[in-house]
Amino acid sequence: MASRHPPRVYRSLAEHYDKIFSPLRHPLDLARKRLLEPLLGNVKSACDLGCGTAATALELARRGIRTFAVDLSPAMCRVAREKVRHAALPVQVLCADMRSFRLPEPVDLVLCECDALNHLPARADLARVARAVAQALAPGGWFYFDVNNARGxxxxxxxxxxxxxxxxxxxxxxxxxxxxxxxxxxxxxxxxxxxxxxxxxxxxxEVCWTGAEIREALKAAGFTAIRCHDAAPFFRGYPDFDRGCRSIYLARKQLRNSPAPSSASRSTKK
Ligand SMILES: C[S@@+](CC[C@H](N)C(=O)[O-])C[C@H]1O[C@@H](n2cnc3c(N)ncnc32)[C@H](O)[C@@H]1O
CATH class of the missing domain: 2.20.25.110 (S-adenosyl-L-methionine-dependent methyltransferases)
Structure with a gap:
């Protein structure tokens, strides 16, 4: 059963998060640019889920995308709001749980980067997040996220x-x-x-899933065209992040009235 417990969220780390984890920004930015760039031209609105200090939300807003940023940690939301204010960009920061969040309007893209998904208290919570994301997306919208795997x-x-x-x-x-x-x-x-x-x-x-568990949760929530990329090529020069350690998923919410997803959805090997 999915956990109803509040997840442990960042408190003391929030204020220092950017300084500590800045080396992860480059590979994450690189992956996003490579894998999402072809879609971004059609993205008018987006949500950065588990946004942390809103680095990605700000990047999207800079491109003129109407952006929401969601995080459960009040300390992270505080830092995110401060950065948004400083950048004078129109990002709306919402303090909410990714298992049950709601946005004021449907968006074209939801991102959840830097293994924010793995922070869920229970593996079964993934199904709740997939449903909440599907609900937040417009038909045909995209869900992009990375996860740590068992090997990682x-x-x-x-x-x-x-x-x-x-x-x-x-x-x-x-x-x-x-x-x-x-x-x-x-x-x-x-x-x-x-x-x-x-x-x-x-x-x-953090918790972890197999690729099959992730696909199952995505399909059950109505996602199709599920693609999985190994993150290793984006982490060159990071010896611990070799093949199989981390995966990046891109899935599409079904267009209205489209048939149920077939088992032959496209994939690359994890
Ligand atoms: C490793 S940080 C990643 C932050 C950001 N996505 C990035 O790329 O730097 C994980 C974030 O997920 C948030 N988080 C954890 N559980 C959450 C939940 N259930 N709902 C929303 N946010 C959550 C944490 O507060 C934290 O800010």
Missing amino acids: FERYWTGEFWIEREGLAVAMHNGYDPVRRRAWSNVDLFVREGRLWRRLQERVE
Whole structure:
């Protein structure tokens, strides 16, 4: 059964998220440009789901796309709103759960980047998100997202990671349970305040799916033309992100009155 529990969302990390995870922006931007560019000409409105600090929402708004940005974390929404205000771009930031969010109007594209989907509390929640996204999309609209796969969790969600940035040090104590297919990261964050360092803590948890489970959830929600791309070509120079670790999906909501999706929807191998 799908979980009704509120997911753990970013609190302490939100304010420092861009600084810590900025190296992931380049491959994510590259993938989006390569895989979505052919569609973007027809996209008038979009939603950045699990938007974090709204980096992608701002990028879309810069292109003249009417953009909504949705995140469950009030701290992330605060940072996102501040960036939107600073950029003076018309992005509407909504604090909502991706399992039940509603937009004021249907959009042509929903994106969910940087494994935001994996943050769901239970694997069964994917079906709820797929339905909510289908409801948010106009007929024929697109759903674009990336996910960490089991191989990725085995590679980069186990062991200790140490990240240093100006005025910031992060120790991530990661683990992955392959039986429950759940990963966790206990994060110690040290923020310099004058001559002292403040210690903050955060726990991030993720779940993972097989490609078949993802396709099943998408099809059940009315998506067709489901394509899956391995993310590795976009992560060249990131030794842990090799083939099979992370996948990028693009699926299309059925056009009104079109027949049910056939099992022969196009795919590339995960
Ligand atoms: C790893 S961050 C990715 C942020 C952004 N998409 C990016 O590309 O940088 C995951 C985001 O998903 C959000 N999130 C987690 N669970 C959520 C949920 N159930 N509904 C909406 N947002 C959620 C978190 O608060 C966090 O901002």
